[in-house]
Amino acid sequence: MTTLPPHKTPLVLxxxxxxxxxxxxxxxxxxxxxxxRPAPMTLPGLDPEDPDRTTRSLADQVAAIERLSEHLGVSRTEPAVIVAHSGANAPVSVFIDRHPDLVRRVVWVDSGPMASGSAFAADLPDGVVELPLPPFDQLAGQASIEGLSDADLERFRDRAVTQPASLLRDPVVLHDEARRRVPTTLVCCSFPSAQVMELARGGHPMFAPVAELERVDVVDLPTGHWPMWSRPGDLARVIADAAARQ
Structure with missing residues (x-):
């Protein structure tokens, strides 16, 4: 890992x-x-102590990132590094669109920017209020659980918060082309970087926004979809190295 004296740049995880x-x-x-200076956060809708969490919106999540950034003293002269894993890409895509000058670099962990107008699951029936963590054999068909120990899976099951469906339906709406100029690191875990970039250049809906970015570094970290548990030391080193880049 990059060894530095105490670093003032906040890393929003x-x-x-x-x-x-x-x-x-x-x-x-x-x-x-x-x-x-890591600053992990819990997005609105995923706090088990919040009695209104099932009604939280994408706008609420973006506002929470804005509040945390203000609390951390993030500014145009002291921008943050934003680290977004998986489905955090919706609020982070919007935050970057609104505040590109507050982001020194974005690190997508087995994730990537979303396209304007897209939603994770826009077609979810109105009657669906929440989506629980599915059985692990079913989850493995959707996202790789490679590298997770029995203890990791047990902790995942014990601490997982049912995902509000409202957050999965809310579309991402983007306006500022400056978002594409924010330096970006893609940490590729479930898919190798060569495949990710090929899909991006080919216009695959999930990856196409990557091809529109102006400054992209790619890092292969072969493991499953949750590298913060399967390879935490390696992921920390990748994040630190990305954050140290200009």
Whole structure:
């Protein structure tokens, strides 16, 4: 890992569906030890203590990232590094669109930017209020669980928060072309970077926005979809190295 004196740049860590700030515990420990300033957060809708969490919106999540950024002292002269895993790509895509000058670099962890007008699951029936973490044999058909121990899976099951369906239906709406100029690191875990870039250049709906980015570094970290548990030390090093880049 890059060894630096205490680094003023905040690293905002945002995990995907069913997860809160706790998902980054092992990564945060590594970054703390290296002198970085990690700031893991729990998005609205994923706080089990919030009585209104099932009604939270994408706008609420973006506003929460804005509040945390203000709390951390993020500014045009002291921008943050945003680390977004998996389904955190919706609020992070909007945040970058609104505040490209507040983001020094975005690190997508087995994730990537979303296209304007897209939603994770726009066709979910209105009667669906929440989506629970599915059985692991079913989940493995949707996202790789390679590298996760029995203890990892048990903790995942015990701490997962049912995903509000409202957040999956809300479309991402983007306006500012400056978002494409924000330096970007893609951490490719479930798919090798060569395949990701081929899909992006081919216009695959999930990956096409990557081809529109002006400054992209790619890093292969072969493992499953949850590298913060399967390879936390390696992921921390990748994040630190990305954050140290200009």
């Amino acid at each position: 945002i995990a995907g569906h069913w997860l809160g700030s706790w998902a980054w515990d092992a990564v945060t420990q590594e970054l703390d030890a290296a002198g970085w």
